[in-house]
Amino acid sequence: MTNIWSFLMQTAEVTLAAYLLLLIKQIFSNKLSPRWQYGIWVLLIPRILLPAGLSGKYLLPELPIFLEYCKTLAEAPLSSGYITAYTPIHTGFVLPWVIRAPLSITDWLFVLYVLGTLVLLFKYAFVYIRLRFLLKKGMPLTADQENRLEQVCDTYELKPCRAVSVPGLPSAFVCGVLKPVLALPDGCVTDDKVLLHELLHLRYHDSLQNIFWSLLRALNWCNPFMNYIFDRISSDMEALCDQRVMERIEGEERREYGRILLSMTNERYPHAPGTTSLSNGGKNISRRILSIARFKKYPKGMLLVSVCIAILLLPPTLVGVAAPGFHDMSYSTGTGFDYGMAMASARARRCTTPAGAIDTFAKALIYDNPVYYAAVTPLDEMEELVSRTDGKIREAQLACSQYLVYNLTGEADGGFRALLVLVMDSMAPPEGGYYYDEQGNHVNRGCYVYPIRVFKENGWVIEQTGQCQAVTGISESPLEYRSGNLPCLSSLEQMGSTGSIRIEEQVIAMVDNQLANNDQSFLFGSYYHFDGRAKPDAVFSQINSAYKVTYAFNGTAQERRSLWSAGIATVCADENGLPSEPVQLNMTGDTGGSRDGCTYTNRNVDETWDGLITDIDTEFHYTYPNDYDVLPDAYAIQVYWNGSLEETVTLERSDTK
């Protein structure tokens, strides 16, 4: 944690987890034993030690959004050295760390918190050391005390430790972990049950647990609710020790034990890390008396369900229950708080996948939605985005009901480049007017192409790397299959003995945005419309690899005259490579299709033939998780003259131009 907001996020999540556990404990206070009541606090430990939002989820999904909004409001006029107004709150490491001198009031608040933590830790250390010095001056036990202690150890099979008698002590306690010391009040007889209580603390290393809880308390020292929680934990630890005592004594001794506790309600008690004491304050003792009174009334045989309950509570306390969602402002003209919360939601809810970032960016473009823009904007461009959108919710919307991702290519830094293609239902130049084709006809169909780079920066973000281009006209094939109007990803070339081969490749990725409208499906059947809600966690539902093979005849004039049909067959390498034997095809007449894992095109040749044969195909890949490497490593192009296989040309990935 390097700023006050990270600390607030962390302590808020811990508080919610603690509150949930407290609520569940309250429900089962008279049903599950003190063993469970104390043991369940173990679930809080990983919550305190792990950063909030590690999994992207929170116990209260609105909490990070609200904190992000407050942070932006507070930091915008300040010049913090620890965080900027538009950098999303990120907890990171849970230990607080001052990275530089404080510059703003929020920086000073964080420094104050860190100092408070250090002061508390020093205080713990000081109190413990002072107690040890006090115990060093303690007197040896009297013979009677020694005998009683030995007798208790023998009766209950407990290991003794060094014991001293100290004048002025209100009650017995154990101090220390590596070299524990049992301190007894001088001048009065310590009851055997009190000795038993302290020896049980020793046996179950409660002093060490005490130190551990104290360290966790120091991390949350300024949170009053967490201070209360740690007091409860301490009390539950004592109640568990009482339980262990009650399990070892019988009948009247149990009542005696309760009376001893009652007599301690008004007494002072030593309270320091590394120590345990029978007495821990009047209010806590009252609670412990109630537990003792219920000793035999807790239902028996509850071990399995106790464990199951703990297992059920672990995921939400550890990783939260839901990720924050976008505050969708698509159809609202809200300003002020609504706008601030919406933009905060975009910063708090980053895209977790490349497909999610592209989907969110596409919908930002389609609906001109500043919240979606903010979700995929790099941090250094955030301030400019906020000032550009100026608190207004745009209502402009492109006439687009589909987008495609062309030529998705991985980069060395783990990012991707691609062409985002918005398939338009109608389009017009921004300055007004119409688009025209080469023949001068008015066209309103086509697509807008945005070159983009997708990279990871606190989630996946998008950078537009070039100008948007309008590509007009209708493609000869559905754009999901391939497009002759759009650039290819790569091309391979090879010269054979009968002609040259050129292969142009494209990759087309899609996110499933078909939303079924089943309201009246029993009458009219289901129909689908475009899901305009951003999907920050999307994966590509389908990635198509398309190729266009062009064969250019370069034989002799005599060979040309002897031809009445020419064709090519394309075989793609699979995970086993190319087949060792050529595929046998009967190539006569005008044919085209696919068989035996290859596609082929054959045509009749006459004097008008331009010497070119083209074979086109698209392969569909439904991969989860997304495998972006879908192009074949090699192709084998079989050339047929007059129905006979003339040659096979192999093109491999190294032939890429």
Added chain:
Amino acid sequence: MTERKYPGALSLIAWGTLLLFVNITVGNLNLLPNWLGYLLICRALPAVGEEEPEALLLKPLCAALALWEGLLWLLLLFGTVPDWPVVRLAFSVIFLYFDFQLLSNLASTAQRHGCQEEKSLRRLRNIRAVLNTLLALPFGWEMVPYFSSVMIVICLVAGLWTCCVLFAYRRSEEALESV
């Protein structure tokens, strides 16, 4: 001789469990609502408490579960499915404990009365605890191939088995009474 209320209570519990297990839904209306099942069980608890005092601890939990199911039933009737994950979790925990302890109490009573269903009740109790825990964990089990189908079958079998054992136990207690 005062008539024992316990066999009657077992009837209520058996029918209540059947209502929890079986749902017949027409549109948004569940004709066999779960809240009715919990009310039946709630009514049976005082009689069970006469045999096993621990069972009375379950009354507030049963009432809470009935209220919760009633609320869900109403909301569903109006076409709303609430998304309150933390509240759902709390009631999953309550149900887990409630189911476990109720069957434990019934098994203890059966053991004391020498009924043969005692072992089945304890086995059922443990299996249901593990099943309920697995189903309530938020691990996206539906993504695991065939998991949903397998779990539906297991839950069907467990539900039927529970009803059969409870009705059989009721018959045993009635037979005991007539002796």
